[in-house]
Amino acid sequence: MTIRVLICDQLPVIADGLKTLLDAVPDIDVIGTTHNGMEAIILVRNTHPDVVVTDLALQTISGLDMIRKLEKEDESPNVVVFTASDADKTVSDVLHAGACCLLGKDASPQELVSAIQAAAAGETMLAPSIAQRLVSWFRAQPAAQETTEYPDVTELTPREREVTRMVARGMSTEEVARELIIGEATVRTHLYRVRTKLGVRDRAELVSLAYRAGLIHSSGRSFGDEQLAAAG
CATH class of the missing domain: 1.10.10.10 (Winged helix-like DNA-binding domain superfamily/Winged helix DNA-binding domain)
Structure with a gap:
């Protein structure tokens, strides 16, 4: 099954780079890119992607607010957050907003692909450093x-x-x-x-x-x- 992906990042060089990377993966189809949080919501309604890959810094509204709004949609896609911040508040905000995967921008291409595949399957995937912190907290x-x-x-x-x-x-x-x-x-x-x-x-x-x-x-x-x- 082909996974339809929407990429959201305010920096075109990153969005275009991710598109080039993911277009080379056989089971992933990048249906669009945007730097605008509100435009992303409209694209989701019109194109129905399976997964949204987003940074938290977007124009018009933040990636966090976009995720919260998408959660209220009738058919909301699963979200992979791809961001430079892994602060505890960021992790908490992202997970409570409804994202199922969270990676840092130091993630490898394979980790990003794995996160998209996990999100499409309704599974959760966290950056190893974040997962370790959560495990340490539980312990x-x-x-x-x-x-x-x-x-x-x-x-x-x-x-x-x-x-x-x-x-x-x-x-x-x-x-x-x-x-x-x-x-x-x-x-x-x-x-x-x-x-x-x-x-x-x-x-x-x-x-x-x-x-x-x-x-x-x-x-x-x-x-x-x-x-x-x-x-x-």
Whole structure:
């Protein structure tokens, strides 16, 4: 399936560079570029892209306001934010606004392509440095007092717990597949089943619940590991 992409950046040299880069990817079709936040909203309504790649600095309205407005549209595309800032407030604002992927402008071409593919599939992808900070923040939170508040975690299979633990540590779908020697489609299937069982919408919620429920501990041992140790 071809992924239709709209690029938004106030600097033509960046927008044109991204278009040239993405036009070379077989399954990506860049349907347009714009430096204007309001124009981007109109283009989304008229051309229906699957993914919008945007900086936060745009003309007329900011990229952040554009994302918030797109979230209110009947058929809103998934958004990849491609920006130079990775400050905590930026991360918080972008995720709360509704973007599903966040990369710094030091990201490699392959990371950008992977983020677009993840966004098109409804998945979340964060720059490694941002993912690590979020994991560190979760680990610093008080441990869950009673995992029985989240009984659904006991329904996960050993492989689902293993995939969840890897994702919680910031590994991408591709990295998990390579580590476990399975296909990326199989990893996505495991994640879909985990999200369904735990009632979470995306990876960010999955990581949060995994730590709060005691499924993953800062020591690195999983809930399932402790159960097996106790049984042995």
